Amino acid sequence: MARQRSEAVAETMSKTHNIRNMCVIAHVDHGKSTLTDALVYKAGIITEQQAGQRRFTDSLETEQEKGITIKSSSVSMFYELDDQVLGDLKRDGNGFLVNLIDSPGHVDFSSEVTAALRVTDGALLVVDAVSGVSVQTETVLRQALSERVQLTLIINKVDRCILEQKLEPEELYKKLSGIIARCNALIATYRSTDDTIYSDEHFNPKSGNVSFASGKQGWAFTLSQFATFYAEKTKVSKEKYMDRLWGESFYSASNKKWLSYEQSRTSDDAKRGFNQFILQPLYQMLTACADLNMDEVRTLLTKIDIKLPAEKLDATVLDSKTIMSNVMKRWLPAGEAMLHLIVLHLPSPAQAQTYRIQHLYEGPQDDQVACSMKACDPKGDVMIYISKKIPAQDGSRFLCFGRIFSGTIVSGTNVRILGPDFHPGSTSDLQIKNVTSVGVMIGDRCIQMHSVPAGNVVALTGIDKCLLKTATITTNPDAHNFRVMKFSVSPVVRVAVDVKNPTDHAKLIDGLKKLVQADSLVQVLNENGQQVIACAGELHLEICLADLEKLHARCELKVATPIVTYRETITAESRQIAFTKTTNKHNKFFMRASPLEEGLADAIESGRISSKQDPKERSKILVEEFGWDLATTKKIWAFGPYDNGPNILVDSTRSVDGLGNIQDAVVAAFQWTTQEGVLASENLRGARIELLDAEIHRDSAHRRPDQLIPAIRRCLLASLHMAEPRLLEPIFLVDVECPTHMIGKVYSTLNKRRGQIGEESELSGTTLSRIKAYLPVNESFGFTEELRRVTSGTAFPQCQFDHWSLLPGEPFDMNTKCGQIVSETRQRKSLSEQVPALESLIDRQ
Template structure:
């Protein structure tokens, strides 16, 4: 194990630190590859690399064979310097790589978001058989949004050689296609505005590697180029350029050509794939003499005892010695990913919410260890003390130390307010370094590093900012690519255990960046991203956080309410004292606008001119209307809008906040079944307001504005929205028909079915309502004998078929079920309950 003193010494050299996240689609080999980096750092033995899965720290991760929680580990390396002084033997340079192994399953992509916040670079892993899949695209998009620079590792090359037995040229084409596809994703999401991290991935640049995590070997072109350079004396850079792309070599004439003529062979196939395949096949087939000759020729140091091993054992031993995968990956990580000194210059502006010239932002840009402390806590990791958590985060400026007095600012902290409920001034009991399931205590941690804090989990719910600067603003809240659309009600078997359940729910909420635990309609509700996410959360709740037997309801889907037409009349509601009147209508927002409001592309508090111009040009809003938008909702930036269309109404400014409170209430609880509303524009047409302030208080006008909006929804053809998954199913072409049948039976819509080049597999894309997805994975695997592998990502909201006011329609029945579940009267209140007469 590395000595903590050495680790702490490197922490002060920001140019020698790399903070990286390993990201990929599920099952592409992230954890297996991470093992080799751990072995290189001396944390596990080299023989265990690829099979130990050291960053799988949970029992259920080992059982299911997938990563569920991201795991941080600090790795210390001593490497040969890049530029060597010929006069004396070069001293080794110490580097610190803070690595986070993140999950690939879409249900846990909130863990990826949390990991990317504290990283500066990403090692993107792609399986060379499956290629870039749906989740590869999702995690890359998240990385680019956080301004994370990527490098590419193409894994499972052994499968392409032994299982699919592709010819060298076919294999080259497949690898080239994968690199092109990843570059297309980077170009799509990484345009000009992300130029500091936008890079073209190309093997001859050295930012693409190939290998097999399971067997522990891998290479980038630099290793082959330096090997041939030593033999021939030709410069390494020249070889790098010729070992990829359309460069062909003639063995007889010793000439290179840009076009493939007779007698010419592609450089990559001739100089990289042929020796690689020969060595793999010779070692696996126990051709001892051939192996001994090749080992001697390549100057690989292998003992006689190791050469006497057989089959896969021999192959792994020789290949690990010849081209260790850790060397290829480290070469990319240190040579092509930025240090905190470089990355924070361009990341600060998208991370810091305050002015970019205040002391905190300046120190962050400079990565200054002597500046004010700015630390972002991105997740909570359970500690060995039951019910307590390490707050894990990244120090962006200053130095965090044990015993230091800091300001702990939650997501709701507002620097402008005098009294803040989300601010605590406390001492930090202990600082630690995360080491894959264990921790090492350390006195202080300077900026540019990832740190764990003990004892501050009491003050933060999930994430937050920690600073020593009195006027510091928060660092931006994490934005997830999935939403909690599936929920279950939980209860205790034994009523006496209820306090333990409540405490357990608090802990569960802390432990997962995205799970939501609420108390609604007399029930404790747990909401997650999908079936698997909920299953893991509920297991943790029962066995870990509450430690009492619990019973759970069947999973239920979150629905939302909307309207499909303009109100057929102007609705009137009077205040309780009958002295104030409000006149309103509602109508649907233009297609696409609600989505932009949810993503934050259009915000209520953004520059007014910019927002109004976008609404006029893109959505044909009237310019006068855009100037009279009062608010978005719910929660200030939701996908609904309240517009003032009145002219010359007296005392309107006095009741504006009151009406906004009514709007907030309605957008939280719609008229059909008290679900959140989406995509509705409420218009205030007129108002008669009493001149005496005593007669126009909130108690009079909030219920009146709510009733008026409810009536306007009922007169605008209300509809129910259901969430829809984008499903990608990879399966052999022979079972595509079965996949089609199952998706169609579950109200799914097939979008496309394409054959994957060079493989017997097909990729089916479809839209599937979340409500129909329960049991979908099991049914699909059962009917295709486990050959079909689905991946579901939340995609969009769509109208549920039928009129919710008609009890016989599907929407009507769903509304009744939701109302029953919430303990409401199953019959939707009629218009007369809300609408007043003149």
């Protein structure tokens, strides 16, 4: 059977209209992995008994222990659908290949969500019917919109609303419609103005792109399934039922007429169509199973033409939950409803690449490569984007996982590997290597294939040592890069690690290199000989340390106390112009620093403004939104740090001879200074540096980089020193769900840690409340454990990096918290305890 599935997958790979590349996205614990089991079961990979319990895509030991998804996991599955379901859908036969990626819901691992969305064209957005739209739901939806990924919606855990909350049908309808309205409002808020694939009312049960489900019990349905059932029974068209089974359509049984909302108010027995024709039979079946009323269960099964073996309904042996699951899986199998969402409402690669390529590809949209990708041409030049690396089971090598946008990759193909810093025409960040083998992922296993054509996801071996995290793989010598992925979280929590046994130091260094490759977000820094790991949060840090010790380094570690990443900024314009000169006195520099306009740093970090975008487009945004002078926008020399950071270097000189001779040195010093600021050698954020004037020696021997760069750096540091520098601390947005009577304990725990309450709301139909608050990352260590302890485990917090905020206190006063942090940070980095005095930075004219 496994061989037949592999052959079917291989055969369908070349049928681009029959491929669906999609992922499942949601807030943590909303039921993604459990629902995914239904699709895995329908593909014949696991048994019916395992579906909903196995969590097939959570293959890591840590995932099974913690009960959450940590790494995104891909499964390629083959399905056959009948003509009645497919209708006039454009296709090549009835066999469909679904490349599914189950992604994490915890905010600490949202970089995995970004990597999954980059290689897929569609997504199932899962929302808990009890909790509703949560903070991470909003985050993953925004990520999907930014990657131009088409969305369908599954509202999960509907059974809990019926059996636990005891909601009346009309109450449940209003709750479900409220969730749909909230998701549509988020799309309307976050979708790009030039985005044509979403409407403001994107999710609509009438169009069939919304499903209602219970992943645990293994059932789900769309309006289409019920409309088909009733159409066959009554000979009324399916389209009419689709229109009446949702919204303000009411049915009067006595008059046998459909009524509008206004008409229904004068009728005694008019009921909403959704409640009467969908919820009422659902309530009857669930209640009969819960009460073990087997006579009614059998009667209801007869009405819907379903037969079950006697052992599946044996109340003397089975409990009510098992019987309920057996009945509902047969009546409304979740895999079938989800498959309809995927095949009928998510795009094929042939459709999606026509509009996604203009967003993903950095090169000209009319070049040969772009045209091949838009056509999803299997005969074109190979273009693959590698979004992540998957460790082999022994941890020694990596599979490079990505998406083929054009061409066909064959084992042994010689490819060009373009790193993120590659520029066409150069040889920097470029390597050429043979692909050893190609394959597709089935959970944690890689199934080898001879070749994989355009439109599919693929796992490549043999090239892992040629790329760090992501890369563009191509056979075209003129191809440009794919855009670098933007992550919604930042690595703001750091910890120093070392080995317990000094002889294992080489293992640690090698393990850290592998950790960086295996995790899209983690960073490893060397600070004064210490190896420091930077992660998104406490849980991310815990997982990274466990992976490092058990899988990558395979040795015992010593872990220091976690520390927090800060940023430096300025709050005023330099009080005087900074002046420095080179040690040979032949070159002089005059500079000034000032804060960036409000919102400009955020725009740079989000990618709206960048060094790579069209200068005219950048100038327009800077002039219209931030009040810059048009002439100034044309004299931007650099963004920093790392050429894309939230600081800007501007040339404000007039008629300086030989300015072009020192531009590279000024930019290099600017990049250095924005990486290591004046207060604590932390990254700079939100500063505009202007070169006002310069005197440059004509002889190149007197203006060598080793003479220029130190002097320019001193000038930069001095201008920042005189611009009221301050520290910025990272702030988490904390989303807490807890019983309403526990709110006081949540507030007191937050207040002890400098937390600020944002908003509080009750979850309708429950005894739960949701609190949104802001918590400094420095105060977040141990917060989750303390909150769960004081609330007896009933409160569950989600911490997500939200923004940077000024740290209270004066950085030059050692009696303030800000001053103490500056001092501690400088000591940790082996710098002098005191910030350098201004006199040591500037020169006399």
